[in-house]
Amino acid sequence: MNYELRIMNIKKKESRRLVLSLFCVLFSVLSHAQVKSSIDTTNIKIGEQITYKIEVDTDSTNLVVFPEGQTFMPLEVIDSYDVDTTKQDAKFNLIKKYGLTQFDSGAFTIPRQKIVIGDKTFFTDSLKVIVNPVVVDTTKQGLYDIKPIIEVEKGKSNWLRNVLIALLTIGLIASLIYWFVWRKKPLTEEEKIALLPPYDRAKLALEKLDESNYLEYDEFKAYYSELTLAIRKYLDEKVYDHALESTTDELISRLRLLKDGNQIDLSQETIKNLESIFKRADLVKFAKSAPDKELAKLDRQTVAVEIDHVKEVLPEPTEEEKLLDQQYKEAQERRKKRKKMMITTVLVIGIIAATFVGFGIKYGFKYVTDTLLGNDNLELLEGEWVQSAYGYPPITVSTPKVLKRIETDSLNIVDAPVSFTEFRYGNVLDDLSVSLTTASLKNHEANETIDLGEVSEKAITQLEDKGVENIFVKTDKFVTPNGAEGLKTHGSASFPYPNSDKFVDGEYIMLHFTSQNIIQQIMITYHKEDEYAQEIVNRILNSVELKPAAE
Known part of the structure; x- marks a missing residue:
């Protein structure tokens, strides 16, 4: 009996000692670190924000790692706030907040979140959230038709100014050509006289001779030169085409021959009068003879009459x-x-x-x-570029065209379950292509590292699967203008022509970044020795900025 009581007392003492040990261990753990999680509401409307808070009490010597990336799925992280730190005695109180939302209605569970404190891992409790649809009271708020697509006005450019300058230049050139080449210019006095019939020109020459002052100043040589030239020109055009260069004797002989041959019915008196005037003119011009002024005036009248006689006998x-x-x-x-x-x-x-x-x-x-x-690439280079942020954490990049979201089920860059978001312009078979992919790894432990070298190798394999051959690979460290670091994989390759057995020499560049359970890839492909494509690529690379998820 006493033996049994002794055994029972021993068991009670051992039980108390075990409970006390467990209590001490638990107290030690709790005194080392405490983790709490909470949300500000469990009931929201679609698109409203939930503030998820994790509170950690720990020693100052412990490193605390909070969840990063899309670990709150099916809820989306729309903001990750900076850690708020306060000191209480010998411990620190750390508060980390996240802004979460959901754009579908229903009941959702925020999964347990992993917090690493020193060399220990803690998990928060899962939390249930109800997302309610927005109910419209149609008795108070009417329903309206869907609004049509609105054309977004593009930014201002200089195309209108360039068009106006081109039109003005063309107009100026056309005006100058018209003015100096095609315009009907006003006729000069000589041109107007040249267009007159021979008879009218001869009569006009005599009228101008009357208006001259040759006789008043005894300029008989000039007077008779103009007088005989008027009749000689008329005879040259209407009777004998060598009248201008013939001597007086030659011209008179020709006129007599024409009369004798019945080619022109000139009277002997007309021929004699012309011979007399021509010989007197020769004496004035070559022998410096000075006839009487009245005789000179009479010769002028005689020439006028003989011109009329010649006109009368000319055949129609x-x-x-x-x-x-x-x-x-x-x-x-x-x-x-x-x-x-x-x-x-x-x-x-x-x-x-x-x-x-x-x-x-x-x-x-x-x-x-x-x-x-x-040139397509030149037009892209000089066109209006677009700067936008893609994926989460957001990558900001400037591109010639907006990268369009592409639905994709898988991307062979890691050997793990992932969800993808891809934005793209063109494809690897085009002259230029740009794609941006964000891969979110599921069931990824925070302390597991992602080898970007392996990711790059799988991306190269994916290029080979698309028919790209002769891939030459180089890798370098890449740092964005805002200091984010990643891996740059680049080199040359032979890209296939669409629907052809031919290949074209090209270049490719792949940038890879990682953050916790996120892998982000930018891939650019372009034809080799295309200087415009090279400028486009350099401009894209210089614009890449990776915004950390905690900002």
Whole structure:
């Protein structure tokens, strides 16, 4: 009996000792660190924010690692606040807050979150959240049709100014060509006289001789030169086509021959009068004879009369002669028009060539040629670029075109369950392609590191799966302008032509970044030796900024 009581007392003491030991261990753990989690509400509407708070009490010597990335799925992290630290005695109180939301209605559970304190791991409790749809009271708020798509106005550019300058330049050149080439210029006095018939020109020459002051100043040589020239020109055009260069004797002999041959019915008196005037003019011009002024005036009247006599005896032109004359005039007009067109063509070609050479010297002949003929990558480079943030944590990047969201089920860059978000312009078979992918790893432990080298190798394998061959690989450290570090994989490769067995030499660049359970990739492919594509790529790379999730 006493033995049994002794055994029972021993067991009671051992039980008390075990409870006390467990209590001491628990007290030691709790005294070392305490973790609490809470949310400000368990009931929200779609799109409203929940503030999730984790509070940690720990010694100052312990390193605390809070959850980062999309570890709160199915809720989305829309903000990650800085850690608020306060000191209480020998311990620190750390408070980390997250802004969460959900855009679908229903009941959701925030999963347990892992907090690493020193060399120990703690887990928070899971929390249930109700997301309610927004209910519209149609008795108070009417329903409306869906609004049409609104065209977004693009930013201002200089295209209108450039068009106006081009139009003004073309207009100025066209005006100058019209003014100096095509415009009907006012006829000079000589041109107007040249268009008159021979008879009218001869009569006009005599009238001008009357208006002169030759006789008043005894300038007989000039007077008789003008007088005989008037009748000689008329005879040259209507009677004998060598009258101007013939001597007096030659001309008079020709007139007599024409009369004797019945080619022109000139009277002997007319021929004699003309011979007398021509010989007197020769004496004045070559022997410096000075006839009486009245005789000179009489000679002028005689020439006028004889011109009328010659006109009277000239035969009327036949219809054939009239037609030939009309054809001659039309041929003259056509020659003038062709000459103007040739001058215009030469001027335009010269202006275009001079403009091309001028701009080529200033900007480069390849640039000018590509601008005139059109080059897709040049248009992208000089077009309006778009700067936007993609994925989470957000990557800010400037691109020639907006990267469009692409639905993708898988991307072979890690051997783990992942969810993907991809944005893309073009594809690897195009002259230029840009893609940005964010991969969120599921069931990833916080203390597990992600080897970006392995991620890069799998990305290269993915390129090979798309038909890319002869891939040359180089890797370098990459640092964004805002200090984020990642891995740059780049090199040359042979890219296949669409629907063809041919390949084109190209270049590729892949940037990889990681943050906790997130892998982000930027991939750019472009054709080799395309200077515009190279400028586009450099501009994209210089614009990459990775915003940390905690900002």
